[in-house]
Amino acid sequence: MQDYFNGKTVLITGVAGFIGSHLAEQILTFGGKVIGVDNFITGRRINLKEHLENPNFTLLEASVSNPMESYFDPQKHGGLDLVLHFASPASPPAYQANPVETYLVNSSGTHNLLSYLEENSPNTRFLFASTSEVYGDPLIHPQKEDYFGNVNPNGERSCYDESKRLGETICGVFTRTYKMDVRIVRIFNTYGPKMRYDDGRILPNFINQALEKTPLTVYGDGKQTRSYCFVDDLVRGILLFASKDDLQGQTINLGNPEEYTVLETAVLVQKIVNQSVGQENILFANLPKDDPTRRKPDINKAQTLLNFHPEVDFRTGLSKTIEYFKTQESRILE
Ligand code: UDP
Numbered sequence: 001m002q003d004y005f006n007g008k009t010v011l012i013t014g015v016a017g018f019i020g021s022h023l024a025e026q027i028l029t030f031g032g033k034v035i036g037v038d039n040f041i042t043g044r045r046i047n048l049k050e051h052l053e054n055p056n057f058t059l060l061e062a063s064v065s066n067p068m069e070s071y072f073d074p075q076k077h078g079g080l081d082l083v084l085h086f087a088s089p090a091s092p093p094a095y096q097a098n099p100v101e102t103y104l105v106n107s108s109g110t111h112n113l114l115s116y117l118e119e120n121s122p123n124t125r126f127l128f129a130s131t132s133e134v135y136g137d138p139l140i141h142p143q144k145e146d147y148f149g150n151v152n153p154n155g156e157r158s159c160y161d162e163s164k165r166l167g168e169t170i171c172g173v174f175t176r177t178y179k180m181d182v183r184i185v186r187i188f189n190t191y192g193p194k195m196r197y198d199d200g201r202i203l204p205n206f207i208n209q210a211l212e213k214t215p216l217t218v219y220g221d222g223k224q225t226r227s228y229c230f231v232d233d234l235v236r237g238i239l240l241f242a243s244k245d246d247l248q249g250q251t252i253n254l255g256n257p258e259e260y261t262v263l264e265t266a267v268l269v270q271k272i273v274n275q276s277v278g279q280e281n282i283l284f285a286n287l288p289k290d291d292p293t294r295r296k297p298d299i300n301k302a303q304t305l306l307n308f309h310p311e312v313d314f315r316t317g318l319s320k321t322i323e324y325f326k327t328q329e330s331r332i333l334e
Pocket of ligand 1: 091092189200201202203205206217218219220224226262287288291292
């Protein structure tokens with residue numbers, strides 16, 4: 001995998017985001033060049049602080065919903081070996097606060113990137129960051145790639161999950177019609193350092209509430225489940241997928257299949273942060289609409305095609321994330 005990236009030029013959209021910034025760091029470490037694009041709606045400059053002086057890193061401040069010609073200049077930036085399309089708000093509160101930007105970046109953004117490449121650089125490989133949300137509130141458990149999902153087309157989550165589904169459609173059209181090397185990764189719940197402090201998803205909320213010794217806000221009865229993947233495992237899976245030959249047109253789930261209820265998650269965070277053992281300091285709040293009841297990836301395909309196996313157990317990953325949220329850096333929101 002490392003050899004593939006050495007000397008390659010990779011354009012990463014959403015480079016200042018949680019996952020985009022980890023991808024940039026790893027590719028630079030492997031000897032690649034990164035051209036990062038971000039409009040800083042939810043991305044943070046602080047996530048890029050190690051790279052801004054790096055000659056192998058270029059930052060373009062732009063919205064990838066616009067045509068690629070408007071921010072990318074091949075004379076100046078050179079040829080592209082790979083595009084990783086990771087721009088999009090991803091947390092339910094963030095995408096619900098930016099619904100138009102969210103559906104545009106996943107639909108027009110995906111179309112504009114692929115159209116540009118089809119015309120100017122058809123051999124560039126393209127990987128689209130899709131999501132477990134394409135399965136909606138799944139009726140099949142665990143979720144396998146061939147499951148079509150159970151999605152509300154006009155619900156509070158639809159600006160995200162339906163636009164990711166359309167993004168997948170666009171990827172399919174370009175790979176079938178123009179024979180381009182387009183791949184789709186469906187990312188399940190991921191956590192780790194560099195998440196926004198005000199992200200609003202379960203682990204930043206619970207960790208920060210536990211650190212501040214305020215009650216942990218469990219939505220609903222807390223019996224709904226999620227399966228959490230530490231960011232280092234996810235990034236390794238993504239880069240394995242991006243770097244392997246002969247995976248054109250493939251869609252692969254990535255995540256950690258270890259499943260927890262929301263309540264179990266709250267108790268575990270309290271145990272690690274405050275050494276408390278029970279359900280004290282938990283505040284039950286309303287369950288948001290269309291909140292998926294169960295979610296767990298079937299990762300057999302990733303295991304077979306990529307030899308992907310999550311290595312970081314939940315406790316270890318949580319401890320690393322808690323340490324991050326204790327730092328001053330985690331409080332910087334730009
Ligand atoms: N959740 C919760 N308290 C919070 C934030 C989230 O109980 O402060 C629940 C939420 O209702 C959902 C699960 O945790 O059932 C995961 O939510 P998250 O926002 O992390 O992302 P999702 O997996 O729903 O996209």
